[in-house]
Amino acid sequence: MKKDLKKCVDFHGHLCGGLLMGYRAAKAAMKNLKSSFAKDEEVVAIVENSSCFVDAVSVLTGCTFGKGNLIFKDYGKMVLFLLSRKDGKGVRVSFKSENNDKAQENFYSLMNKVLHGKANDKEKSLFKKIKKEREKKLLTKKDEDLLNIKRIKMPLPARAKIFKSVKCDKCGESVMETRIRKTKKGDYCLECLEK
Ligand SMILES: [Zn+2]
Numbered sequence: 001m002k003k004d005l006k007k008c009v010d011f012h013g014h015l016c017g018g019l020l021m022g023y024r025a026a027k028a029a030m031k032n033l034k035s036s037f038a039k040d041e042e043v044v045a046i047v048e049n050s051s052c053f054v055d056a057v058s059v060l061t062g063c064t065f066g067k068g069n070l071i072f073k074d075y076g077k078m079v080l081f082l083l084s085r086k087d088g089k090g091v092r093v094s095f096k097s098e099n100n101d102k103a104q105e106n107f108y109s110l111m112n113k114v115l116h117g118k119a120n121d122k123e124k125s126l127f128k129k130i131k132k133e134r135e136k137k138l139l140t141k142k143d144e145d146l147l148n149i150k151r152i153k154m155p156l157p158a159r160a161k162i163f164k165s166v167k168c169d170k171c172g173e174s175v176m177e178t179r180i181r182k183t184k185k186g187d188y189c190l191e192c193l194e195k
């Protein structure tokens with residue numbers, strides 16, 4: 001296993017198709033932009049799913065929620081945007097559709113059976129076999145056969161802003177000032193407001 005893939009697997013906890021898709025998308029995007037691991041906010045990633053995919057993107061690009069340079073859009077798509085603050089260049093990476101809906105449907109129904117402990121031994125070994133084949137494809141296919149890579153122009157998201165903390169009148173804990181809500185009983189954090 002390649003060193004950078006090993007890093008992703010170590011962080012994520014296991015090897016799976018989603019992780020491999022994130023791995024391939026991130027590598028292709030970084031190659032296209034000639035960018036390297038972001039130590040600060042010099043690169044911004046926008047992901048359109050919150051699955052295994054994102055972990056590989058974070059490990060390779062250095063874009064994380066913690067640094068504020070990972071943006072999640074809940075679109076349910078295996079799509080990655082990578083934007084460079086240095087030169088304003090950006091790239092969008094998506095996956096070519098498989099054109100085999102039946103096989104996909106079968107794989108997902110098999111996977112759900114296995115995950116919910118409802119598969120028999122034959123189904124389990126079949127799932128393993130297909131999973132391995134899919135992973136091999138994701139690892140060995142050439143970028144141009146697997147991915148759509150498109151240079152894009154879009155405005156860069158604002159840099160991460162750090163806000164001061166204020167005290168919640170109910171629980172007494174510190175809250176980011178933009179997350180406090182005025183109520184009749186005082187300034188409440190969202191956690192207290194929910195209660
Ligand atoms: Zn996974």
Ligand SMILES: [Zn+2]
Binds near residue numbers: 192
């Ligand atoms: Zn509170």
